Amino acid sequence: MTTAATALDTLDTPNLRRLSPRFWVARQCQIALFWGPVLIVALVVAFVTRVPAAPLVPVVIVLMAIVAWLVERGRFRSWGYAEREDDLIVVRGLLFRRVSVVPYGRMQFIDVTAGPIDRAFGLATVQLHTAAAASDARIPGLVRVDADALRDRLATVGEAKATGL
Amino acid sequence: MDAAILPEVGETWRRLHPLSPVVRFGSVVIGVLVIAVPSIADSQGRHDPHGFPFSLAAYAVLLALGGISGVISWLVTRWRIAEGALQIETGLIRRQSLRIPLARIQAVDVIAPLAGRFLGLAEVRVVSAGRGAEHGRLAYLTAAQAPIVRARLLALAHGLEAGTPEPPSLPLLHIQNGLLMPALLMRAQVVTPVFIAIVAIAAIAAAPIVGVGALGSAITVLAISALGVARAFNEDFDFTISEAGDGVRLDRGLLQRRHETIPYGRIQAVRVVEPLFWRVFGWTRLEVDVARQAVSRESDRDAQQVARTLIPVASREQALWLLARVMPDAHPGPPPDAGPPRRARLKAPFSFHFLAAWFGERYVYARTGRVQSSTIIVPLVKVQSVHLKSGPLQRAFRVATVDVDTAGRRWQASARCRDETEALEMLRRISERARLSRRVPPPQPAPVPAAG
Numbered sequence: 001m002t003t004a005a006t007a008l009d010t011l012d013t014p015n016l017r018r019l020s021p022r023f024w025v026a027r028q029c030q031i032a033l034f035w036g037p038v039l040i041v042a043l044v045v046a047f048v049t050r051v052p053a054a055p056l057v058p059v060v061i062v063l064m065a066i067v068a069w070l071v072e073r074g075r076f077r078s079w080g081y082a083e084r085e086d087d088l089i090v091v092r093g094l095l096f097r098r099v100s101v102v103p104y105g106r107m108q109f110i111d112v113t114a115g116p117i118d119r120a121f122g123l124a125t126v127q128l129h130t131a132a133a134a135s136d137a138r139i140p141g142l143v144r145v146d147a148d149a150l151r152d153r154l155a156t157v158g159e160a161k162a163t164g165l
Numbered sequence: 166m167d168a169a170i171l172p173e174v175g176e177t178w179r180r181l182h183p184l185s186p187v188v189r190f191g192s193v194v195i196g197v198l199v200i201a202v203p204s205i206a207d208s209q210g211r212h213d214p215h216g217f218p219f220s221l222a223a224y225a226v227l228l229a230l231g232g233i234s235g236v237i238s239w240l241v242t243r244w245r246i247a248e249g250a251l252q253i254e255t256g257l258i259r260r261q262s263l264r265i266p267l268a269r270i271q272a273v274d275v276i277a278p279l280a281g282r283f284l285g286l287a288e289v290r291v292v293s294a295g296r297g298a299e300h301g302r303l304a305y306l307t308a309a310q311a312p313i314v315r316a317r318l319l320a321l322a323h324g325l326e327a328g329t330p331e332p333p334s335l336p337l338l339h340i341q342n343g344l345l346m347p348a349l350l351m352r353a354q355v356v357t358p359v360f361i362a363i364v365a366i367a368a369i370a371a372a373p374i375v376g377v378g379a380l381g382s383a384i385t386v387l388a389i390s391a392l393g394v395a396r397a398f399n400e401d402f403d404f405t406i407s408e409a410g411d412g413v414r415l416d417r418g419l420l421q422r423r424h425e426t427i428p429y430g431r432i433q434a435v436r437v438v439e440p441l442f443w444r445v446f447g448w449t450r451l452e453v454d455v456a457r458q459a460v461s462r463e464s465d466r467d468a469q470q471v472a473r474t475l476i477p478v479a480s481r482e483q484a485l486w487l488l489a490r491v492m493p494d495a496h497p498g499p500p501p502d503a504g505p506p507r508r509a510r511l512k513a514p515f516s517f518h519f520l521a522a523w524f525g526e527r528y529v530y531a532r533t534g535r536v537q538s539s540t541i542i543v544p545l546v547k548v549q550s551v552h553l554k555s556g557p558l559q560r561a562f563r564v565a566t567v568d569v570d571t572a573g574r575r576w577q578a579s580a581r582c583r584d585e586t587e588a589l590e591m592l593r594r595i596s597e598r599a600r601l602s603r604r605v606p607p608p609q610p611a612p613v614p615a616a617g
Contacts, residue, residue: 086600097560099589100413100552101596105603131572 016080016091023141024076026121031072033117035065081139086161088128088154090137102137105161106130110151116143126150178243178254184284185305186235191280193231197224213288244303251291251301251318265301270294270322271431271455273315275424277308282422287311291318292455310329312424319426323411332410338403338487341475348478349394351442353536358387399502401477408490427473431455433547433573435475437497440537447486451475453491454573488542495528497540503532505564508584512562522567522580524595527602529569531578541578547571553592554605555585 021093042058074094082089087103107128118140124147128137142150201224242255247268253263270293277287286305293301299516306314316331345479349355363385369376402419412428438450453473476484488495503521510517521532529548532540548569555565565588580591 009217071262079446087596095553095557095560097555097565098552099592101592102550103596103600103603105600106549120213130549130570132577133574134568134570134577135550136552137550 016082016089019076019079019105019139019141020123020143020146022143023123026071026117026123026141027072027076027124028069029121030117031065031069035061039065048156053127071133079140083150083153088137090139092138100134100135100137102128102130102135103161104154104157106135107154107162110154110158112147112151124148126154128154176245176247178245180243181239181303182286182307182310183239184286186232186239188278188280188284188286188305189238190231190235192276194228197228197231209294210276211616239461246314246317246321247418253301253303263301265291265293267318268324270318271323272428273318273426275311275315277418277422277424279420281305282308285309289314289318315424315426317427319411325598327392334407334409334414336405336407337413337490338406338476338479338483339478340401342402342582343400344423344479345477346398346403348443348448351440351446351448352390352394353441354390355387355394356442358390360384362387362414397477401474402475404474405488406476415473415475417477419473425473427453427455427475429491430545432491432572434541434576434578435544436576437484437488437540437542438537439539443478444538447481448478449476449481450478451484451488454576456573474481492528492542492544494526495530495542496525497530497542499523499532503530506580508562508585509564512558512564513582516581520581522578522591524591524598526598529578529595531569531580533579533581541576543571543578545595545599545602547573548595550598551592551596553588555588564588567595569595 039058039061040060044065046058047053057072071094075092078094078097079090079092081091086105087101088102090098090102092098108131111127111129112124113127118124122144123141124144125138125140126142127139129135141151168400201220204220205560230268237257238255242253244251244253246252248616249268250264250266252268253265255261255263270291272292274290274292275287276290281287284455285308287308288302288304289304289306289311291301291414303311303314304423312331317330319331320326320329322582362380365379365383365586367376368379399419401417403417405416407416409426412426412431415423415427417423417425425503432453432455436452436454437450438452439452443449451474453475455473476487479487485497488497499521499529500523500575503523505520505522507515509520513520515535516533519532519534519538521530523530524545527545529538529543531543531546532538549572550570551567552570553565553567559582561584563585567580567588569580571577580588582592
């Protein structure tokens with residue numbers, strides 16, 4: 001998908017902030033945790049059995065792991081957010097690009113979540129919810145302190161600009 | 166009667182009407198009888214040697230249990246309007262106490278099912294907004310009491326005095342049943358199987374096996390759509406739209422009469438639908454969406470799926486006139502440059518001819534559809550968030566979709582297959598305009614003109 005850069009690739013949003021590099025490390029750990037055991041099983045199978053095609057299996061798995069790594073890297077790099085005066089912009093997606101604009105005044109509540117791997121790396125995900133089910137503004141991989149600060153900032157502006165249904 | 170009810174419809178706890186269980190469990194009784202009567206009649210014919218009809222006793226016990234549980238449920242249910250909320254308490258073992266804040270009421274409906282109409286009873290149903298919000302049901306009150314309760318709830322919801330009578334309503338439009346029936350029959354889901362059946366009958370002479378097979382499936386589909394038509398006819402029979410100071414009133418129904426209110430400020434989106442065959446006659450349907458949250462509970466799903474029909478069928482002029490009442494200054498005709506770029510024809514070959522999206526000072530419009538055109542109109546004041554999305558195929562065509570999200574449950578205005586640069590521009594400008602429109606309260610609709 002590396003055709004000529006279109007308007008969507010060179011999105012001219014000032015101050016677009018990227019995710020923490022620590023999140024990329026966490027993601028790589030996640031990839032390793034999944035593909036590592038699979039590869040070990042494949043290697044064992046390849047050495048134990050006498051099926052002619054068996055040595056190919058680990059090769060295929062390594063290739064799949066590389067593809068997964070590339071996709072994850074692309075997704076990580078594509079993710080960004082910008083806090084503007086009145087709304088929050090979240091850009092994400094490699095194959096399926098998505099640009100969301102969520103006004104602070106429409107926020108109903110904010111979620112801060114952290115899974116086990118996220119917690120091990122001191123990361124958290126901030127998600128905004130509006131009254132619309134389709135609104136989707138999720139910022140993963142924020143350093144815990146930043147996530148809490150962002151949540152507090154959003155809550156403050158949200159309260160100041162709140163509007164009814 | 167009014168004088169006796171009014172002071173009481175307030176702070177004191179009240180029970181529902183004593184005949185409520187009769188209406189509520191009446192359908193269950195009928196269901197049991199439908200099963201019981203033939204089976205009892207059957208066993209009578211076989212000369213049971215024991216001489217005592219056990220099955221009869223079993224059914225009687227079943228009915229008695231149903232009746233008792235109905236009466237108990239009525240005994241333990243009470244309601245009142247107090248402390249800024251509609252409070253309903255119910256349940257014998259699992260006690261449930263429901264509070265619906267009056268300020269969150271989105272709409273109040275009065276529904277009279279067939280059995281209720283015989284007994285002069287009606288249900289008051291309150292639709293409220295908010296996550297996990299429940300629908301408050303007062304089933305049943307007397308037919309005289311229900312409108313008073315509704316008026317009171319609406320008055321309090323609008324922040325008026327509790328005793329404020331319901332504002333007088335002016336009839337706007339009445340849909341002739343003689344128009345509704347042919348319109349329902351001209352829907353594609355009826356016309357297509359009829360057409361297939363005709364072709365199949367013609368084909369039987371040439372290829373009997375294929376013809377009979379096609380005829381069989383066409384008849385099955387036809388039977389299903391006939392049920393759908395009957396249901397829609399039953400629901401939208403004798404459809405009357407009237408307008409009161411605070412919103413639109415809808416009266417409809419053949420067996421079950423519904424009286425619905427849609428406050429102006431609570432409309433999240435309007436949809437203008439023109440099915441394929443309706444375009445020949447210039448007919449149009451209007452639907453509205455009001456705010457409500459995702460409810461996963463099975464019991465609430467039914468209430469959620471009820472589309473709020475604003476007009477089941479009307480001529481285009483009438484529909485536009487009514488649209489102007491609900492959404493002043495809305496113009497559902499696309500300007501010449503509202504279509505997607507020509508290259509999108511390959512991406513969306515079947516809907517390209519209808520795709521259009523544009524926005525004005527107060528509304529966002531998006532038209533989509535393959536055989537039936539459907540235009541969704543969202544007031545900018547109601548826009549919750551805006552997002553742009555583009556999949557791999559769309560990116561190959563350098564197009565993107567801009568979605569406008571509202572708090573409504575049914576649709577979102579979706580500008581499909583726009584040029585990427587234009588889509589980004591739309592995203593920016595729609596969110597900008599939505600932000601500006603939130604600052605200025607929308608003007609109230611003007612009083613109804615004398616001629617309709």
